[in-house]
Amino acid sequence: MTSKWVYSFGGGAADGRAKDKNLLGGKGANLAEMAALGLPVPPGFTLTTEICTYYYANGQVYPEGLAAQVDAALAAVGKITGRTFGDPVRPLLLSVRSGARASMPGMMDTVLNLGLNDDTVEALARDAGDDRFAWDSYRRFIQMYCDVVLGFDHGVFEEILDEEKARRGAEFDTELTADDWRAIVDIYKARVAEELETPFPQDPRDQLWGAIGAVFSSWMSPRAITYRRLHDLPESWGTAVNVQAMVFGNMGEESATGVAFTRNPSNGDRALYGEFLVNAQGEDVVAGIRTPQALSEAARKASGSDKPSLEQVMPEMYRQFADMAETLEKHFRDMQDMEFTVERGKLWMLQTRNGKRTARAALKIAVDMAHEGLITREEAVCRVEPSTLDQLLHPTIDPKAQRIVIGSGLPASPGAATGEIVFTPETPRR
Numbered sequence: 001m002t003s004k005w006v007y008s009f010g011g012g013a014a015d016g017r018a019k020d021k022n023l024l025g026g027k028g029a030n031l032a033e034m035a036a037l038g039l040p041v042p043p044g045f046t047l048t049t050e051i052c053t054y055y056y057a058n059g060q061v062y063p064e065g066l067a068a069q070v071d072a073a074l075a076a077v078g079k080i081t082g083r084t085f086g087d088p089v090r091p092l093l094l095s096v097r098s099g100a101r102a103s104m105p106g107m108m109d110t111v112l113n114l115g116l117n118d119d120t121v122e123a124l125a126r127d128a129g130d131d132r133f134a135w136d137s138y139r140r141f142i143q144m145y146c147d148v149v150l151g152f153d154h155g156v157f158e159e160i161l162d163e164e165k166a167r168r169g170a171e172f173d174t175e176l177t178a179d180d181w182r183a184i185v186d187i188y189k190a191r192v193a194e195e196l197e198t199p200f201p202q203d204p205r206d207q208l209w210g211a212i213g214a215v216f217s218s219w220m221s222p223r224a225i226t227y228r229r230l231h232d233l234p235e236s237w238g239t240a241v242n243v244q245a246m247v248f249g250n251m252g253e254e255s256a257t258g259v260a261f262t263r264n265p266s267n268g269d270r271a272l273y274g275e276f277l278v279n280a281q282g283e284d285v286v287a288g289i290r291t292p293q294a295l296s297e298a299a300r301k302a303s304g305s306d307k308p309s310l311e312q313v314m315p316e317m318y319r320q321f322a323d324m325a326e327t328l329e330k331h332f333r334d335m336q337d338m339e340f341t342v343e344r345g346k347l348w349m350l351q352t353r354n355g356k357r358t359a360r361a362a363l364k365i366a367v368d369m370a371h372e373g374l375i376t377r378e379e380a381v382c383r384v385e386p387s388t389l390d391q392l393l394h395p396t397i398d399p400k401a402q403r404i405v406i407g408s409g410l411p412a413s414p415g416a417a418t419g420e421i422v423f424t425p426e427t428p429r430r
Contacts, residue, residue, distance in 0.1 A: 005051055006069040009035040010043020010245075011080045018332075023048050025240030027099030030352050037331065039324055039349050043080040044094075044244030045073035049101065052216050052238030070208075073243075081245050086204040090127070091120040093246040096211040098218060100239040103353075104231075106223025107239065108215045109148045112281060113141035113246060117202040125178075133251055135181035136173075140281065142188045142200060145207065149214040150196060160187055208243070215241045247348045249341040250281045256314065256342040257282050260295055260321070262329040265337075265357040268364030272296055272322060274338075276310050282339065282350070295321075320347050328352050333374055334383075335365055359388035 007015035007024060014032035021029040028046035035041045047070070054063045074085045074092070083092035093115040098107040116124065116138045125134035146152035161173075164184050170176055176184075192200045201207050218224060219239045228235060249257030260274025275292030293307045294300040295318065300309040311318040321340055324347075328336045337355035341348045357365065362384050370380040 003050075003063065003065070004069075005048055005063060005066045006045050006073045007032065007048065008043075008045040008073050008076050010041060010077065011035075012038050016046070021101050022237075023050065023240075025049055025099035025101050025242070026103065026353055027097060027351060028240045028242050031242065031244075033331075034328070034349055034352060037327070039327070040347060041349055042095075042245045042247050043077045044242060045070075045077065046099070047212065047241040047243070049238035049240045052219055052240070053236055055216050056220070056235075056238075077245050083245075085115060085208075086120070088119040088123055091115055091123050091204075093120070093124070094208065095244050095246055096208070096215065097242045097244075098215045098239050099242050100219070101237055102231075102233055104224055104227045104233070106218060106221040106225075106227060108211075108218040109144070110282065111141075111144050111148060111211050111214075113137045114145070114207050114211060115204040115246075116141045117204065117207075120204070128248075128251060130251070131178035132176075132181065133248075135178050135185060136176075136250070137248070137281075139181055139185050139188060142185065142192070145211070146192060146200070149210045150192075152192060152195065156191060156195075157188060160184065160191065212241050212243075215239060244350075247341045247343045247346075247350075248281070249277075249343065250279050251344050253279055254314075254342070254345045255279055256310070256317070258292075258295065258310065258340055260325065260338050260340070261335060261355045262325045262338070263335045263355075263361070263365055265335070265355055265361050268357070268361035268368065270368060271298065272325060273299070278313065282341070314342060314345075317342050317345070317347050324349060330374065333369070359384075359391040362388065363392070 007020075007028070009015065009028075009032040012035065014035040016024050016029060016032040017036060018029045018033035020032070023029075024032060024046045031041055031044070032046070035043075047066075051063060051066065055061065078084045078092050081092060083090045085092040085094070093113055096111045096114055100107065121134050121138045124137065125131045128134060143154060143157045146157070147154040161184065164180070164187070165171070165173070165176065168176065168180060170180075189200045201210065216239065225235075227233070249255045256276050256278045257280050258274055258276025260272055260276075262272065263270050264273040266273075272295050274295045276295060277290055277292055280290065291307065294303060294305060294309045295311065297309050297311045300307070300312075309318075310321075325336065325338060328338065332352070332354065335355045335357065336352045338349065339351040341350055366375070366380040366383045369375045370377050375383070
């Protein structure tokens with residue numbers, strides 16, 4: 001009897017659910033849960049954690065039947081999207097992400113736009129009616145794939161890009177034309193062939209299996225091994241691989257991408273807390289290349305930003321997202337950390353998970369949720385780690401003091417800090 005190695009989701013259905021976290025990893029299980037709830041999730045599939053365990057127990061060989069199951073899952077995604085993986089006319093493009101049951105540093109970063117090559121980039125340009133978007137997406141893919149899969153130094157591409165912008169008198173990436181991006185892609189590919197002594201992979205299936213292998217390899221990266229040792233996490237857990245149809249937040253002014261929490265992870269206030277960018281892909285929000293914008297008008301006014309909020313520029317998308325955020329918080333009965341993309345006026349949910357928070361926020365959120373009837377008083381007590389309460393006993397800045405905010409941010413990785421850097425009139429300055 002053949003084991004089930006691949007679990008599909010999308011189109012309002014899913015093979016797994018949130019309870020299957022050990023098998024599908026945290027990301028895959030929650031994607032399946034959102035799909036089963038009927039939320040707009042790009043269709044895809046998850047390669048289970050059991051494959052990772054098998055892979056390392058059998059000399060880094062994949063289990064029999066896995067390739068056929070991946071092909072069947074790709075066909076199912078293609079049926080939902082009306083596209084075919086590798087097709088030069090209507091290509092299905094993919095994102096590939098790691099997803100263990102516990103988030104940890106050292107795991108493979110996301111690869112977007114997988115499936116692009118010299119032929120499919122032309123098809124993407126025709127389909128989108130935008131040559132510049134297609135070639136920009138291709139160069140992003142080459143950069144990401146070479147960095148996280150082929151081990152090629154990302155800085156090399158940044159140097160090339162800076163040199164080409166300077167030569168063309170461009171300060172920002174957005175000033176480059178489709179022809180500029182075509183030329184830069186050619187330079188990228190030539191440099192890859194020179195440094196790695198092999199051309200950049202053009203076969204979409206080779207690209208996909210390269211990314212899948214990179215996810216499983218990252219489970220044994222030095223950082224991941226060290227993190228597991230420090231946090232007493234067993235190696236046998238393994239990681240899952242999540243493969244999804246691409247949705248694009250960089251298809252013009254009616255597209256966007258963002259990250260958000262259902263409550264403020266710094267102080268626990270019950271309000272959407274997050275950032276977004278118009279005409280951008282996911283990595284742009286946390287890369288620091290462009291200044292992100294607030295989601296709500298209230299948050300924009302509180303921050304003093306003159307950049308319009310999502311509520312201003314895409315009021316219907318904001319309303320839909322706020323409704324989905326509330327649905328997810330009530331369903332999971334905890335504060336959610338979410339990622340979303342708007343593709344030409346269509347909202348897509350890319351991720352949800354229980355959000356990390358400060359000790360102060362954890363205490364407030366637990367108490368508030370108990371008062372709201374979302375959790376019991378007993379659950380509220382259990383949700384605050386006793387060891388973190390020590391943080392609340394140390395001297396802090398008076399919340400009523402006059403503040404000058406000089407920086408703020410969202411947590412973009414496991415264990416990352418969140419909050420604001422502030423001065424008060426009494427703060428010594430150096």
